[in-house]
Amino acid sequence: MSYPTTWQPPRFFTNPYVRYGVILGVLGYFLLSFLTLDADWQRTLKGIPRAIDIFQRMFPPNFSRWEILVRGVLESVQMALAASFFGMIIAIPVGICAANNLVPKPIYYIGRAFLGISRTFHSIIIAIFFVKIFGFGPLAGVLTLIVDSFSFIGKMVAEDIENMKPGKLEAIRATGASFPKLLIYAVLPPVLPRYIGVSIYRLDANIRHSTVVGIVGAGGIGQTLAASFSRYDYGFSLAILMTIVSLVFLGEFFSNWIRAKLR
Amino acid sequence: MSQTDFKQKYPQIWKRFTPAETLVRYIWYGGIVFIAVWSVSNLDIPWFYFLDAHVQAADLITRMIPPYWPFFLDIIQPLVETLHIATLGTVFTIFLAFPVAILSARNTTFNKTTWFIGRFILVTSRSVNTVVWGLLFVAIFGPGPVAGIFSVAARSIGFVGKLIAEAIEEIDVGAVEAIEATGASKLQILLIGVLPQVMPIILGTIIYRWDINIRESTVLGFVGAGGIGIVLYSSINLFAWHEVSVILVSIFGVVILSEYLSIKARARIT
Numbered sequence A: 001m002s003y004p005t006t007w008q009p010p011r012f013f014t015n016p017y018v019r020y021g022v023i024l025g026v027l028g029y030f031l032l033s034f035l036t037l038d039a040d041w042q043r044t045l046k047g048i049p050r051a052i053d054i055f056q057r058m059f060p061p062n063f064s065r066w067e068i069l070v071r072g073v074l075e076s077v078q079m080a081l082a083a084s085f086f087g088m089i090i091a092i093p094v095g096i097c098a099a100n101n102l103v104p105k106p107i108y109y110i111g112r113a114f115l116g117i118s119r120t121f122h123s124i125i126i127a128i129f130f131v132k133i134f135g136f137g138p139l140a141g142v143l144t145l146i147v148d149s150f151s152f153i154g155k156m157v158a159e160d161i162e163n164m165k166p167g168k169l170e171a172i173r174a175t176g177a178s179f180p181k182l183l184i185y186a187v188l189p190p191v192l193p194r195y196i197g198v199s200i201y202r203l204d205a206n207i208r209h210s211t212v213v214g215i216v217g218a219g220g221i222g223q224t225l226a227a228s229f230s231r232y233d234y235g236f237s238l239a240i241l242m243t244i245v246s247l248v249f250l251g252e253f254f255s256n257w258i259r260a261k262l263r
Numbered sequence B: 001m002s003q004t005d006f007k008q009k010y011p012q013i014w015k016r017f018t019p020a021e022t023l024v025r026y027i028w029y030g031g032i033v034f035i036a037v038w039s040v041s042n043l044d045i046p047w048f049y050f051l052d053a054h055v056q057a058a059d060l061i062t063r064m065i066p067p068y069w070p071f072f073l074d075i076i077q078p079l080v081e082t083l084h085i086a087t088l089g090t091v092f093t094i095f096l097a098f099p100v101a102i103l104s105a106r107n108t109t110f111n112k113t114t115w116f117i118g119r120f121i122l123v124t125s126r127s128v129n130t131v132v133w134g135l136l137f138v139a140i141f142g143p144g145p146v147a148g149i150f151s152v153a154a155r156s157i158g159f160v161g162k163l164i165a166e167a168i169e170e171i172d173v174g175a176v177e178a179i180e181a182t183g184a185s186k187l188q189i190l191l192i193g194v195l196p197q198v199m200p201i202i203l204g205t206i207i208y209r210w211d212i213n214i215r216e217s218t219v220l221g222f223v224g225a226g227g228i229g230i231v232l233y234s235s236i237n238l239f240a241w242h243e244v245s246v247i248l249v250s251i252f253g254v255v256i257l258s259e260y261l262s263i264k265a266r267a268r269i270t
Helices: A016-035 A041-058 A066-097 A105-120 A123-134 A138-162 A166-174 A179-210 A221-230 A234-262 B003-009 B019-042 B053-064 B069-104 B112-127 B130-141 B145-169 B173-181 B186-217 B228-237 B241-269
Strands: none
Touching: A016 B069, A041 A234, A041 B130, A066 A105, A066 A138, A066 A179, A066 A221, A066 A234, A066 B019, A105 A138, A105 B241, A123 A138, A123 B053, A138 A179, A166 A179, A179 A234, A221 A234, A221 B130, A234 B112, B053 B241, B069 B112, B069 B145, B069 B186, B069 B228, B069 B241, B112 B145, B130 B145, B130 B186, B145 B186, B173 B186, B186 B241, B228 B241
């Protein structure tokens, strides 16, 4: 038996036909999607000088209308805070209903389907429906973020409950505890730390998302941002974007700090 | 030890927290409730909108059902375009995210300045939503899928880059030192020492992001950046709700399918 003289890194697909087949297939798909793209390349090429022009008009950022900016940002933050709070609360029953080991099968399927549907649609699509039902303004935005939050937190809660060791549940059940007592004494202690961690992460995500639901009229700084773009007021747009970035940065810093403290 | 002392030290009823801890906890709860109440009351929400909300919702549902199924033939092309935007945006991300991740990982960055630049790119990319990037790129490249691809890529760099950077920071140092000891150049160290170790995470993250990107590109059309969103937005503005329901059902199908594919592929990798 001869040993290879050159080293070969371990391959992902051991069969070379499968390997090259997968690579060719993926590359072929990329090429196909690129070629069938309904794009106006002339217009795209014109984009480069336009980009330079836009960036020139963006600098210096225009903070002269800081009152509108502050009001919008405050509204966004309040939307995020309110949505996180209610999302956290709604996530608990939804999460419990979607946990396989706690509830009967029919309720489990309803809970899972509910989480699945609310997670599939982008928050902007959900926002449009709330805008239609509740009219323009922050209310639609808050409701959208609530849906976003409880579907995210609820899914985490359900997974956490399902990953629990069955022994704890059995032990408390064996004492003859009622369902609420089972929740308080068996489910709550192991699930609580991660629930709080996920909720705080969600707060930080909500601050990010609250900047965008405004684009369809659901309140917050996003509305101001979209308006400034459509008015070609790029200096103000950059000011808003810089504020959003620093706000998100602060929010992330805060949520990391709290989550580190909880651990 | 007297009877009362004994009772205080070993109470009959077990309590998890001391009174002081309980107080601190209740202060936290109070603070959280206060923040929530303050936020809601400052948003000046028109509560009377809730009065007829169920009427509005019922109205919407009756308008959406039955869906006008023949419309599906018209939206196949935009749906495919949505997939293309997500895929090509993710492909761009692969090439851009790895260099940025190298800059933002503490053990592979060159110096403090490059580390800061890397982190700055990641934070900026992540804090601006895909749709907001869409606003910018539509202004630059004009409406169409190209703007969509760029906005998907711009948002994904931060997500993918951050996870890769975290993976790079946790690699096995031994392999890198072994390559260093052979006198390899910096590039060779990255390609042979670092890249293979983080490859599964790169692939997993990319596939995960692709699946998120499909969801994101369904709404890019709202700002004119191509895909199914354009059709959805015009159908909504025309109050063609029976078309909207067709679009929503097909978006649901595509998203579920891509999520299923992504979960399968990631299970194969890790």
